[in-house]
Amino acid sequence: MALELENPRHILARYGLHPRRSLGQNFLVHPTAPGRIAAGAEIGPEDTVLEVGAGVGTLTAALAEQAKRVIAVETDPQLVSVLRAELGARENVEIVPGDILELDPVDLLGVTPAESAPLWGERIENYLVVANLPYYITSAVIRHLLEAEIRPARMVFTVQYEVAKRMVAADGKLSILALSLYFYGKPEYLFRLKRGAFYPAPRVDSAVVRLDLYREPPLVLPGVEIFFRVVRAGFAQRRKQLRNTLAAGLQLAPQSVEEAFAGLDVSYTRRAETLALEEWEAVIQALYPLLQA
Numbered sequence: 001m002a003l004e005l006e007n008p009r010h011i012l013a014r015y016g017l018h019p020r021r022s023l024g025q026n027f028l029v030h031p032t033a034p035g036r037i038a039a040g041a042e043i044g045p046e047d048t049v050l051e052v053g054a055g056v057g058t059l060t061a062a063l064a065e066q067a068k069r070v071i072a073v074e075t076d077p078q079l080v081s082v083l084r085a086e087l088g089a090r091e092n093v094e095i096v097p098g099d100i101l102e103l104d105p106v107d108l109l110g111v112t113p114a115e116s117a118p119l120w121g122e123r124i125e126n127y128l129v130v131a132n133l134p135y136y137i138t139s140a141v142i143r144h145l146l147e148a149e150i151r152p153a154r155m156v157f158t159v160q161y162e163v164a165k166r167m168v169a170a171d172g173k174l175s176i177l178a179l180s181l182y183f184y185g186k187p188e189y190l191f192r193l194k195r196g197a198f199y200p201a202p203r204v205d206s207a208v209v210r211l212d213l214y215r216e217p218p219l220v221l222p223g224v225e226i227f228f229r230v231v232r233a234g235f236a237q238r239r240k241q242l243r244n245t246l247a248a249g250l251q252l253a254p255q256s257v258e259e260a261f262a263g264l265d266v267s268y269t270r271r272a273e274t275l276a277l278e279e280w281e282a283v284i285q286a287l288y289p290l291l292q293a
Contacts, residue, residue, distance in 0.1 A: 009199050011056045015082055019200055023076055024134030027055050028158075030197035034062035040190045040210055041130050041156045043067045048109060050152070052100045052131035052141060055079060057087045063130060064093050071108050075099045100141055105148045113149040120184070120224055121151040123215055129155040135202075138163060139177050146184050146213075147224070155211040156190070164189060164207035174273050176235045182277050183227065185213035219281040222288055229291075230284050234272035242275075242283070243268035252290055260286040 008027040012018065019025040028034060037059060043049060043066040054060050054072035056079060064070045064087070072087070073096045074080050080097040087093045096108065105127075106113060114122045129152045133141055138159050145155065159167070166175045168189045174182070181187045190208040195201040221227050233249025234242055243261075246268075247254040261268040264286055266279045275283070 008056045008058055011082060011086065015078075015085075017078055017082070020076065024136055025055070025076070026198040026200060026202050028058055028132060028193075028197060029199045030193065033193060033197055034059045036191065037130065037156060037158065037208055038062040038066060040208060041128055041154060043128060044126070047126045047128050049128045049130055050105065050108060050145075052129065052145075052157075053133060054083055054095070055132070057083050059130065059132065060087060060093060064090055067128075068092060068126075070094065071096055073098060073100050073103065073108075101137070101144050105145065105150055109150065111150060120217060121147070121149045123151045123153060123213055125153050127152045129157070131155070131157040133157055133159055135160050135163070142177070143180065146180070151184070151213055153213060155185075155213070156208060157211075158193065158206050158208050161192060161205040161207045164209050167209050174275070176231060176272075179231060179277065179280070180228075181211055183218070185211045187211050218277065221281065221284060226288065226291065227280070227284060230287060231272070231280060234275075234280075234283075238272060240271070241269045242266075242272060245272065246283075246287070250287070250291065252287075256290055257287070260290060 008029050019027065043063065045068060047067050048069040048071065049063045049067045051060055051063060051070060051072045054074040060070060060072045070093045072083060072093060074083060075098060077097060080095060083095045087095065109127060111124065127150065129145055131141065167178050167181055168187045169175065169178050188210045190210050193206040193208065195205050233246050236249045237245040243254055243257050247257045258268055264282050266275065266283055
């Protein structure tokens with residue numbers, strides 16, 4: 001039997017609750033949006049969905065109609081009580097109170113990671129993530145889930161519209177967040193949500209983005225840490241040339257950085273945002289001997 005929930009405004013009113021600005025709470029009230037988000041995740045009958053920021057359970061209900069198991073994480077104790085009252089009878093919904101940044105997906109899913117750890121975490125085929133992320137922790141949550149010992153096959157998240165555009169930006173305009181997504185998988189813009197789709201309405205529109213994660217690393221690198229160490233150094237001073245910002249961020253002599261670029265098809269006079277993923281691979285391989293010295 002389909003599980004139906006009232007408009008989140010009505011649910012909050014019944015429990016005498018109001019959105020908490022300090023937690024970045026904006027509840028999805030558009031009647032068709034939860035179904036569109038769930039459809040975008042392509043949930044199968046054997047899938048486990050980790051939902052981040054379950055709120056009052058509007059999206060949770062849509063996910064539970066399709067998934068074998070939904071793990072709904074919510075940090076607000078008041079909303080956890082609402083979730084238990086509204087969805088507690090649903091056998092395939094597990095409500096987990098807590099901050100996702102302090103929770104390990106391995107523990108949440110109850111799985112054992114592969115003993116021989118690959119370059120990055122093991123991809124679990126029947127593990128998906130769906131998240132309506134507070135704007136102020138978007139990057140932190142995505143990074144936390146991507147850098148865990150286990151990784152989902154797909155992630156679908158609702159973020160600020162401008163952030164979503166940066167996530168799927170083409171080469172030449174990559175932010176460090178977009179580059180991180182391209183490192184782990186293939187990001188895809190799904191659809192826009194006007195600010196009126198939320199209560200209270202935020203100041204800006206939102207958008208839904210999907211990330212299909214790679215099974216194998218797309219680059220040949222000595223490790224994930226070295227990739228992000230070099231990339232963060234490159235983006236630390238975005239208006240400066242790579243020669244200067246890499247030298248400062250990696251504590252190398254500018255002349256040494258110049259020499260490392262010799263023979264590359266990448267100029268050290270470029271800025272970090274203009275480099276494609278494959279060009280970062282070449283830069284990191286060239287700098288790696290200096291970083292090991």
